[in-house]
Amino acid sequence: MHKRQQLREKTLIYCVLLVLVFFTLVPIVWMFNISILKRVDVFKVPTVWFKHPWQWSNYKAAIQSTPFFTYLGNTLLICILSIIGEVLSCSLVAFSFSRLRWKGRDVLFLIVLATMMLPKSMTMIPVFVIFSRLHLVNTIVPLVLPHYFGFPFYIFLMRQFFLGLPKSMDEAARIDGCNVFGIYSRIIMPLSKPVIGIVVIQVFRDVWNDFINPLLYLNDTNKWTLTLWLQAFQQDFSFDWTMMMAAAVITTLPMLVLFFFAQKYFMQDIVFTGEKG
Amino acid sequence: MLQKRTLAQTEAIEGWLFCLPWIIGFLGFTVGPMLYSLAMSFTDYDMINKSKWVGFANYKKIFTNDPLVHIGVKVTLLFTFISVPLNLLGGLSLALLLNHKLKGISLFRTLFYIPAVVPYVASLLMWQLIFNQNFGLLNLFLEKIGVTSLPNWLGDPKYALWSLILISFWGVGRDMLVYLGGLQGIPTEYYEAAEIDGASGWKQLIFITIPLLFPIIVYTSILGIITSLQAYNTAYILTGGGPANSTYFYMLHVFNKAFQDFQMGYSSALSWLLFIVTMFLTMLALFVARRKANA
Numbered sequence: 001m002h003k004r005q006q007l008r009e010k011t012l013i014y015c016v017l018l019v020l021v022f023f024t025l026v027p028i029v030w031m032f033n034i035s036i037l038k039r040v041d042v043f044k045v046p047t048v049w050f051k052h053p054w055q056w057s058n059y060k061a062a063i064q065s066t067p068f069f070t071y072l073g074n075t076l077l078i079c080i081l082s083i084i085g086e087v088l089s090c091s092l093v094a095f096s097f098s099r100l101r102w103k104g105r106d107v108l109f110l111i112v113l114a115t116m117m118l119p120k121s122m123t124m125i126p127v128f129v130i131f132s133r134l135h136l137v138n139t140i141v142p143l144v145l146p147h148y149f150g151f152p153f154y155i156f157l158m159r160q161f162f163l164g165l166p167k168s169m170d171e172a173a174r175i176d177g178c179n180v181f182g183i184y185s186r187i188i189m190p191l192s193k194p195v196i197g198i199v200v201i202q203v204f205r206d207v208w209n210d211f212i213n214p215l216l217y218l219n220d221t222n223k224w225t226l227t228l229w230l231q232a233f234q235q236d237f238s239f240d241w242t243m244m245m246a247a248a249v250i251t252t253l254p255m256l257v258l259f260f261f262a263q264k265y266f267m268q269d270i271v272f273t274g275e276k277g
Numbered sequence: 278m279l280q281k282r283t284l285a286q287t288e289a290i291e292g293w294l295f296c297l298p299w300i301i302g303f304l305g306f307t308v309g310p311m312l313y314s315l316a317m318s319f320t321d322y323d324m325i326n327k328s329k330w331v332g333f334a335n336y337k338k339i340f341t342n343d344p345l346v347h348i349g350v351k352v353t354l355l356f357t358f359i360s361v362p363l364n365l366l367g368g369l370s371l372a373l374l375l376n377h378k379l380k381g382i383s384l385f386r387t388l389f390y391i392p393a394v395v396p397y398v399a400s401l402l403m404w405q406l407i408f409n410q411n412f413g414l415l416n417l418f419l420e421k422i423g424v425t426s427l428p429n430w431l432g433d434p435k436y437a438l439w440s441l442i443l444i445s446f447w448g449v450g451r452d453m454l455v456y457l458g459g460l461q462g463i464p465t466e467y468y469e470a471a472e473i474d475g476a477s478g479w480k481q482l483i484f485i486t487i488p489l490l491f492p493i494i495v496y497t498s499i500l501g502i503i504t505s506l507q508a509y510n511t512a513y514i515l516t517g518g519g520p521a522n523s524t525y526f527y528m529l530h531v532f533n534k535a536f537q538d539f540q541m542g543y544s545s546a547l548s549w550l551l552f553i554v555t556m557f558l559t560m561l562a563l564f565v566a567r568r569k570a571n572a
Contacts, residue, residue, distance in 0.1 A: 013377060020371070021388050024447070028395060030414045031403040043412050089298040101285075102292030112299060115307065117499070117559060121507040121528055122552045125535045125544055126310035126317065132324065149302020180291045209396045211510065216536065227398050231514060234402060241406055248399035259394045267390055267454055 031252075035059070035245035042241050058246040065243075066229060067222065068250075074218075075225040078143050079207045085148035086203045087196055093150045094158030095184050099170060109159070116152045128216055138219045143210070147203065154199045157268070161195035162188060201258065201265040208255065226251050318546035324539045335546035346547070349527035356438060356526065357505035360445045365498055368452030373486075375453070376460045386457065390450040401514050404444050405431065431516055434523035441511050441524055452497055459493040460486070495566040499559055506555050527551060 034042055036054035062068070096102075097109050131142045165188065173183050189196075214225040230251050233244040259266050282290075293300075318335055322328035339346050375386050392400070407414040408430035416427040430440045463486065471481045487494075509528035512518055518525035518533075528551065535544035 010377075010379060013374060013379065017374060017385050020374075021385060024389060024392060024450075027400075027403055027407055027414065027447070028391065030407065031399075034406065047417055089302075092295045093299045096292045096295035100288050100292040100295065102289040105292060108296065112303075115303065117503065118307065119503055119507050119552055119555050121531065122314065122548055123307060123310040125531075125541060125548060126314040127306060128535070129317070129322075129324070129541055130310065130313065146302065146306055148298065149306060150299035155299065180288075180295075184295075209398070211398050211514075227396070230396075230398050230402065234405070234514070244402055245406070248402045251396050252399045255394050255396055256391075259391070263387060266394060267387075 028252075031245050031248055034241050035249045037242055039240065039242050055242065058242040059250065062233070062243050062247040062250060066232075068229065070222055071224050071226050071229045074140075074223060075208065075227075078140055078225065079204050081140075081144045082147040082207050083200050083203045085144065086151060086154060087199055089148050089150040090154040090158050090199060091189060091192070091196070092184070094155045094162055095188060097155070098159045098162035099167075099183070099188065100180070112152050112155060124212075124216075131217070137217055138223065139217070140223070142217045143207075143213050154202070157198060158192070158195050161192060165191055197262070198265045198268050201262055202268065204258075205255065205266070208251075314545045315549060317542050318549050320542040321540075322542040324541060328542065331542070335543045336550070338543065339546060339550060345522070345525065345530050346527070348522050348525050349530040352438065352523070352525050353506060353508070353527040356442065356508065357502055360442045361498060361501040361505055363442065363446055364449050364452055364501060365494065367446055367449040368497070369456050369490075369494070371449065371453040372456035372460055373482075375457055386454075389453055392448050393451045397510070398514065400447075401444070401511060404440075404447075405515055408440050432520055434519075434521040437516055437520055437523045441515070444511060445505075452501075455493060455497055456490065459490050463489050491566075491569070495562065499562045502558060502562070503555055506551065506558075 033048075033050055035058055036056070037048060037051065037058075038055055041048040041051060093112075097105060097112075127142070128137075131137055136142055169187050170183050173187055178186070209227065210225070211227045211231065214228050218224055218228065230247050233240075233247050317328075319330060319332060320328040321331050321334075371389060375382055375389075395403075406412075410416060410427060410429040410432065413430070415430065419427055428436045430436050467485050467489075468481055471485060476484070507528050509526045509532055512524045512526050512529050513532065516524045518529050527547075531544050531547045531551065534540050534547060
C-alpha cells in the first residue's frame with residue numbers, strides 16, 4: 001500500500017513540475033518563435049509556431065541595420081576589463097581575510113559583508129555627479145573602474161575557497177624565502193581556478209546584462225553596449241516584432257550557451273543581484 | 278640601522294595592504310559619495326548653475342509640494358509588499374517540490390533557473406510582446422481557456438503593476454536555489470524521527486522545515502524588500518511609469534529628477550529618504566528575526 005502511495009506521490013510531483021516548467025519556459029520558446037517568423041505570420045490566428053522556412057533574414061536585418069559589431073566590441077571590452085579588475089581586487093582582499101592574521105581582520109570582514117545590504121540607489125547620483133565633474137562621462141571609465149575595488153560577494157566566495165586550501169603550503173613557501181605577494185601569486189592563485197571561474201562568469205554576466213550604467217554614461221551611440229542596442233529596438237522598430245525578438249535572441253544566446261557549459265558557475269548567486277522592478 | 282619588525286607587525290601591514298583595494302573603493306565609491314549626496318541634498322544643485330545652500334527646502338518640498346512622491350511611495354510599497362511574499366511562497370514551494378530524490382530532479386532545477394540566465398533587457402522586450410493585448414502570448418492563452426475580457430496588460434492602469442509583479446515572479450528560480458540549498462542542509466534524521474512519531478507531512482513542514490529555514494527566509498526576504506524598494510528598472514523600460522502613473526515607482530521619480538531634470542540636490546534628498554526608510558526596515562526586520570530566533 002505504501003509503495004502505491006509513493007508512486008502516486010511521485011507521479012503527482014512530476015506532473016506538477018512539468019506543468020510549471022512548461023509555463024516557465026514557454027515565454028522563452030515564444031521569443032525564439034517570433035524571431036524566425038515572417039512579419040505577417042506573427043499576427044495570424046491560430047498562433048503560428050515555428051513555421052518553415054525560418055526567417056533568418058530577421059537576424060540579418062537586426063545585425064546589418066545597426067553597428068552591431070561595434071557594440072559587441074564595446075561590450076566585450078568592458079567585460080574583459082571588468083573581469084580582470086574584479087578577479088585581481090577581490091582575490092587580493094580575500095587573501096588578506098583568509099591567509100593573513102591581523103588585528104581587526106574579522107571585524108572588517110563583517111563590515112564588508114554588511115555593506116552588501118546598503119541600497120545601491122544611494123550612490124548612483126553622487127557617483128554620476130563626481131564622474132561628470134571629472135569629465136569622465138561618455139567614457140567607459142565609470143563602468144570599469146568600480147570593478148577594480150572589490151565586490152563583497154566575490155570577496156566572500158574567494159575567502160571561503162582560500163580558507164579551504166592547506167596552510168602548510170604557505171608556511172613551506174615562507175621557509176623557502178617566498179614573500180607574501182609570492183604566496184599570493186604563485187601558490188594561492190594557481191590553485192584557485194574554480195573560484196576564479198565563478199567570478200569570471202558572474203562578472204561577465206553582470207556586465208553583459210548591465211543597462212543603467214551604459215545608459216547613464218555612454219552618450220555617443222558609437223560607444224553603446226549591446227544592452228542599449230537591444231533597447232533601441234523598442235523605440236525604433238516597435239511594430240517589427242520579428243526583428244526585435246531576433247535582437248533579443250542574439251543577446252540571449254551567448255548567455256544560454258555559456259550556461260549550458262558552465263551551469264555550476266552560474267548558479268552561485270545568493271540573491272545578491274536582482275532587478276525586481 | 279633597520280628597525281626590526283615583529284612577524285605580527287609585518288603581517289598586520291600586509292593584511293591592511295592587501296585589503297587596500299576594497300578600503301579605497303569603499304571610501305571612494307560608497308562613503309564619499311554618500312556624504313557628498315547628503316551635502317547635495319541641502320542645495321539646489323542642477324549641474325549647470327552654481328549650487329546654493331537651501332537648507333531643508335528640498336525635504337520640505339518632498340513632503341508637501343510634490344504629488345509624484347506620494348504616488349511613488351504608494352506604487353513602491355504596493356509592489357514590495359505583494360511581490361516579496363509572493364516570491365517567497367513561490368520560491369519556497371518550488372524548492373520543497375524539488376527537494377525530492379527523484380530521477381531527473383536536477384534537470385528540473387536547472388530548467389527553473391533559466392529565466393535568471395536570460396539577459397534582463399531581452400526578457401523585458403519578450404514580456405512586452407507577451408503582454409500585447411491582441412497578439413501577445415498571455416492573452417492568446419487566456420482566450421484559449423475561455424477568458425472573455427482580455428486586458429491590455431501594460432496599457433491599463435488596473436493591470437500594469439500586476440504585469441510587473443508577474444515578471445518579477447517569473448524570476449523566482451534564483452530564490453528557489455537559495456531555499457533548496459537550505460533545505461538540503463536539513464538532516465534527514467529529523468524527518469525520520471518525526472515520521473516515527475506519527476507526524477504528517479504538513480506537521481513536518483511547520484515544525485521542522487520552516488523553523489530551520491527561518492534564517493534563510495529572513496535573509497532573502499530582507500534582501501527582497503531592499504531590492505524591491507529601490508526598483509525602477511522594469512518600469513523605466515516597459516512603462517515609463519505609466520499608464521496614469523500606475524507603475525510610477527519612487528526610485529523612478531528619483532531617477533527622472535536626477536537624469537531628466539538634472540535636479541541633483543532635490544533627487545539626492547529623495548534618495549536619502551529612501552535610504553533611511555530602507556535601513557529602518559532592514560533593522561526592524563533583523564530585530565524581529567533576532568527576537569523570534571531567541572524565543
